[in-house]
Amino acid sequence: NIWTYSFRSVHIWQCSLVWEEEKYEAGIKWKFLEHKGPYFPPEYNPLPENLNFYYNGEKLKLGLRAEEVALYFAQMLDHEYTTREVFRNNFFKDWRKEMTLEERMLITDLEKCDFGEYHNFHKQKVEERKNRTKEEKQVLKEANQKITDEYGFCMLDHHRERIGNFKIEPPGLFRGRGDHPKQGLLKKRIRPEDVIINCSKESHVPEPPAGHQWKEVRHDNTVTWLASWTDNVQGATKYVMLNANSKLKGEKDWEKYEVARQLKSRVDGIRAQYKDDLKSKQMGTRQRAVALYFIDKLALRAGNEKEEGETADTVGCCSLRVEHIMLHDSLDGEKCVVEFDFLGKDCIRYYNKVPVTKRVFKNLKLFMENKQPGDDLFDRLNTGMLNKHLSSLMPGLTAKVFRTYNASITLQQQLKELYDECVGTEKLLSYNRANRAVAILCNHQRAPPKSFEQSMANLQAKIEGRKEQLTLAKAELKKAKKEAKGNSDTKLVVEKKKKAMQRCEEQLLKMEVQATDREENKEIALSTSKLNYLDPRISVAWCKNMEVQLDKIYNKTQRDKFAWAIHMTEKDFEF
């Protein structure tokens, strides 16, 4: 039973905060871990014989390996990125590596390749998938459930826990975000021989698939992952880890917010400190102070340095370059304005014009002196130095704690501020508004939904319809009033008409509010902050105080993830 389980877990967590040292030695994450190993995607299924690939107009039967990789490309043909030079070149280079000698000799120009039949085959498959009957869907669902039951859970210290990503990533063409230099490269099939298994010595070690061996089996209880492999495109390690609703992840999440709350009580001192540091004789200290000012005020990310040419060109605070900011002594009636324009994580553009203090402004001018646009703004600073400084100010303090702290405190403040105006109107709307303020602060954007304009127009049409209805209702009310003239019989009718009119008015207002909400949300993603930055206890307490059902705010997955907060939070919780 999930509820007793969760309740018991929270009980354990509450103890663990107090007895942390006693429970495990530092760095030990578990005592027992058992699982079935990751689930591998199905082997490649060759195309039907009658399907052809054409090179330079000539029919050509590709070998299995070349065919498989060609199909990856053919499947993507509807996407814009298959037209990009970098993508095409990378794909072609890697595809040729999979060819036989003869194929490689013959196929030397991607432009001469015709994947049309492969592409159509794929589209047909997608269509078939879409048109599956209820029964077929049911059968597939059950088969999937069986896989999840077998591979999707593990035993960790007497708890059966869900695994977050127990499926090995299938092969395909790498799709980085933005202008990625490696887009189109072949992401190779992962075999058991590539996979490291991590589990208890005394557990039942997972069986590798028939005829295969694991790369390694280790028993490291200082880490939380169950399996890992190296991705051939980036050379990065990928991990199989627990689901967010697990005790291990929940505890970590709780800890994160507790650190952010500690920052709350010390932030005044820390701010005073970095304001003071703006005057330092040391250039490095001044740069650190300005960077911290940005991180605190604008919720910028730390900005680790990245290897050039390996990823898209994105930056965070410490890696800002001169070209990413513009200084305006005065702009739109404000003094000392900094104009930011850069690509951040996932190539999301950060654009903002912010008035800053005179001292910060002067420092920025100084940092930019005698520099080229491509030079680092903070040439005496990196994230390591910044975090080292921060951890000396408060244990556990790093740059990203500021984002968590500022996000959560903003939510709490906004909810308080919006409290008055949301009585009477929609409570949920005010919650969304507060959530949105945070999303804007953290620059969480999304591509507008494909059907946004259409759905907006539909809603607008409905509003118009309701408006007409309202005018009608008003007219009827007036008429009824006229006819009433002290007649107690018709007074009832007047009341009825009045009620109808009011109901109509309410519905109209609700729709208009919904329209505003949706419009304001067009390019803003609320889910990221809700899931990663907002202390769930703020939301749980708000729901209790406002008498709003929690499932109006959090869906099932979110309630699972925040089970710890749901059970421990009282009405009077304050971040």
Place this chain on the structure above:
DNA sequence: ACGCATACTTAGAATCAAATGA
């Protein structure tokens, strides 16, 4: 101080499933 490896969180898009309405 650095360069690199490791482990973990955060991120938006793609896909799938449920709800809604013609």
Place this chain on the structure above:
DNA sequence: TCATTTGATTCTAAGTATGCGT
């Protein structure tokens, strides 16, 4: 009842942060 829309879930890339060897 079917098609469309919306919301939930899955996927995996892209960050942060820290430790280690030189």
